[in-house]
Amino acid sequence: MDNPNGIMIKARGLTKDFGEVRAVDSVDFEVRKGEAFGLLGPNGAGKSTTMRMIASVSRRTGGELSILGLDPNEHGPDIRGHLGVVPQQDNLDVEIRVRDNLVVYGRYFGLPMKFLGPKADELIEFVQLTEKAKAKVDTLSGGMKRRLTIARALINEPDILLLDEPTTGLDPQARHILWDRLFRLKEAGVTLVITTHYMDEAEQLCDRLIVMDKGKIMAEGTPARLIREYSSREVVELRFGSDRNAVLAGQLAGFGDRIEVLPDRILIYTDTGEEDLARIVERGLRPLTSLVRRSSLEDVFLRLTGRSLIE
């Protein structure tokens, strides 16, 4: 079912209403074969709804959507046979054991046992759960459960892997293990679609992404291009204490290209971070803490919407 021109997913004017609420508002995008495509945005941006439409379990209200050249409204089960889904909240089968989770899930696709046995073992090894193969699911840590969910999503050797907030709620070490596994999948040529509200995740994993807010696409491009286009090279972060940030912001006028005042800190967008910081201190302004860092997608989002990604 491979598309000759390599377009795996194509959305035109894709729209979804829940009653009065428009969750996804006429979005256009394409995902090409072998690409890692990201949907970045805060909670409630419409990412998960978009994801569920791609997963062919949610019917669109309007527009066009084609997955592997098929219309999900007509060919839901056929399309789902080619997808692997990692939902936002784990829905592993806690009543059966780790390895059985993979085998049983494979049966849902109609795969034969003689295929599923070796495949399950291979995937268990890939997600580094070999020692836990016979364990009960509720004995796994959060990171292990996520990895098992990913293994489960790979049981049918999908053409597209959908990951909804794959590392939300995991500790930093577990996130890095997971990212490493996803990288390997990408190298193996699996098309990935990832939603996230973590910029570092989007920067690390995605070849190309769309920034969503309130159901609309705000910007599209590679992470590097988005940062170049919507932010400066560096950012100076200053904290003066919660009641003084707003007051002191006035005295910082003239520094950098742009200044953002947040409740807990002030951000100065500039290409010359260290120099600016030195000059601020020379002026006698004494921030409690200060930091110069590279611009990130967080800054892109702030610029596009005036709001933080994580609220």
Add this chain to the structure above:
Amino acid sequence: MSDAISVHAGASAYFGRRRSARSMAYGTWYVTEHRLRTMRAYLGSIIAGSVFNPVLYLFALGVGIGSYIDSNAGAPGIGGVGYLVFVGPALLVSAALTVAFEECSYPVMGGFKWTREFWAMNATPIDARQVVNGVLLAAGFRIVFTVAVFWCCLAAFGASPSGYGFLAMPAAVLSGLAFGSVIMAVAANLEEDDGWFPIINRLIITPMFLFSGTFFPLEGLPIWLRWLGWISPLWHGTQLGRAAAYGMSEPVWLTLVHVAYIAGMLGVGLGLSWRSFRRRLSK
């Protein structure tokens, strides 16, 4: 939403010289209060269960099946009273035991395992013993409510002819507390939910309900099975209830055995629960 937060607004004024003084004095009640608040969430089904179930059982088993029994074997088999009068106290006590089981089984296991509220309580000056007493006291409130409603139904059906019939109520409440305390000790030791409660329900509660002289006198069982009744708090409670409701005749020493058995069970159950809670909470 206000961004301001005060950390010295004067909570200290409410504490005595020692911050633990109040908790040490009233801890049990605070736990009870917590449990009663939790019950509010299912108040509707508690009330409906207390009114609806007894009426149904009385009607179906007392009146319905009673009409057959009274016209057939008749009164002699069950001590010279109508079947409804015979079965009434048994249903009253078993309603108390059912409530005790509901409050002391899953909520206790869950308090350790799911909501972890017992650890939260124990993180304040409240100790393990107060948690046990508080949970049982809260169960007691529900038992009293159920028993009172049920007894009124009994009286309305004419199933409590004696002037001392109301004494069946304390008998039922005490039986419920005794049984609840034992169940609580068991529940506090269950670290995994391996379906133990369904098992207890099917293999202990149901046989107890059926074979404790509830629906037919214990003498109806072969002698080698009567121990089922002798060890059952339901039987002891029911016999006390029958003595109160229609003056069932039995030797005084046996009545004293009933009282002693129930009181002893409550004592042992509480002791075991204190020990189990203390061990589990300090783990």
Add this chain to the structure above:
Amino acid sequence: MMRRIYAGRPHTVVLRALYALKTSAWFVVVSGFFEPVFYLLAFGLGLGTLVGEVTGPLGRPVSYAAFLAPALLATSAMNGAIYDSTWNVFFKMRFARLYEGMIATSLGTLDIALGEILYALLRGLVYALAFLAVMVALGLVPSAWGILAVPASLLIAFGFSACGMALTSYMTTFQQMDWINFFMLPMFLFSATFYPITVYPEYIRWIIQAFPLWHGIELIRGLTLGQFDGSILRHVLYFAAMIAVGLAATTRRLTNLFMK
């Protein structure tokens, strides 16, 4: 339409349940058999000595135990089916998010509904066979027609499962689930379970006869006692209708819930 909701693989959902059974303690499963047996011993034999004989389906007197036993078989078919299709399904739907995972594969909602029900029937079959064996051993099945009580109890279980699942799909809290019991208990107590409904005035009989358990009990009682006439078809049709309505409603509702 059919392709959207049915992939022809309900057996994979049954397979999943069997894997789950492997991890649950065997004595929990076995203990389910004892409950109706205890009732039979206590009421049939213990209380039976007080009750004596009662009037059977065709007006002939039968022993109390022989009268009660088929009612307990029908009731345990109902209880098993209701438990599996309500509490179990509710847990899987709202907490374990199990169906969400299934629906992400090429399975359809009808596969899930049918699969869950098939498994419940499989379990019901084992319990029904065991209970019928106890009845035969106690001499409570005078008729060879009695063997048909097994398929009959599956029919009853199927009807209750289908409708139970449909109801459950509308529930959102445990408190609402409690209300199912308020419906079950009176049905259990009044559906000619413990004594013939002739003790009631006419209008109450009409009400009782509108409820499914009465049909189930009459169906099985007629078979084990070998006392039935053409009207037994009415009972069968009643359950056939429950199955059809329940399955249609469940599938529709699951489709709305998980594919919105």
